Amino acid sequence: MNSIQAVAESYRLFNPKAYLQNNYVPPRADFSREDSVMCWKLRCLHEACAKGEINGCTLVDIGSGPTIYQLLSAFENFKDVIMTDYLEVNREELKKWLKKEPGTFDWSPYFEHVCKLEGKGEPWQDKQKRFRERVTRVIPVDIHQSCPLGKELVSGSVDCLVSSFCLEACSPDLEAFQKALENITGILKPQGHLLLIGALEESYYLAGEARLSVVPVTEEVVKKALCTAKCVIREFCTYSMTPSMKVGVDDVSGIFFVWAQKKDHK
Template identity: 60%
Template structure:
């Protein structure tokens, strides 16, 4: 990252605490699987339905800004030969490596997520099988800087067939212009005609992860649509989720969540 605004963002992430972030966002009350009205099942449902169309498949899927989470890859693992995780922070890449290897005692328990995805996909797949499938395909975990014109350097080799990203670009961009540029940068990683599934925060200005208070560029639905259009995408599906008062728990000021399925122009 460069420029004063980007440098400040990079510095603020040096105190990012993955365990605190997971506690704040991926434990109850937000991770309540009793109803699709809760935010976590809503996100998992959006992803499952997108992949269920059978249109999004190929050799390589790249996750932009994986963080310390794997839920966003669960429905994808049936449709790609390899899944590439990426993150700016070594501490997050370590969390993903540890999960893949099953090394870390007391690691975050993703089994309720995997069980829920198996349930909504309706294929009768045992959740342990899905877990092992994802671990087997998640062999590459790369550093990324979405503010660079070539965010992965020479690591990728050839363009990806699809991208996913959750709560990344708006959370590492100091302003709308940086958000738009970051989207344009990561779009270079995607082949023409490829699909991009993104989940992000609506009208959020900060979130907490332990000692870290991370600033977020507040975006509205219209901002996200405009950014994708400028980057050469056709939006196939756009959904919004309004965060209910019961899930506003003081760890951020997010007002809602967006899900977008966009397809890159084939020309």
């Protein structure tokens, strides 16, 4: 078995509900604390999207997992939003939430928080309704394929990509991480936008019975990888995990947020 196959094998035990519980409730997602990691991530995404440059027809989220928070600012600026994951359990979790089935995760505090950041006084329920209407597909993805979304979305067809905690969490080594970044940015149009969030210096995380290995990356490694993938960095910010954000479900030391743009062909 090669190492990419070994990573795929390790994901067979991934439990979406345990993953959500580990990362997407307080203290990591405590909206009463501006210094919580979730407030930081949502602020970075909001500020980049509020600049008015990130817009177009198609927005694709790579490796969505069972989460939607990563799209709550960007989705407003696109006609068609596509969510993706490698695992059927995650795609099913998302589809159930989109169809308002009972027993799914409650994302309402996230919608409320993003509405507050936008400051328009809009009821969060309106944003949630619009989000459910805007996501048109939840499809399979494999970042290790040269066409990660197969024939559905070909090279140079997408205006914006979002991806959070996927590349480093699904790559066995830095070489695979680099290649995966090149594979996903390959579907971007020239000057298309990339909003990338990831873990710094992490070696593993837990999701129920699953213990997933992560390739540890530094700020310098991510910046160099983007440059090699012919992406120009517009913004790069980092967050250091404070002791209260360390909850025993991983060994992450920080988070990075990048807004980058794919270079022109010229």
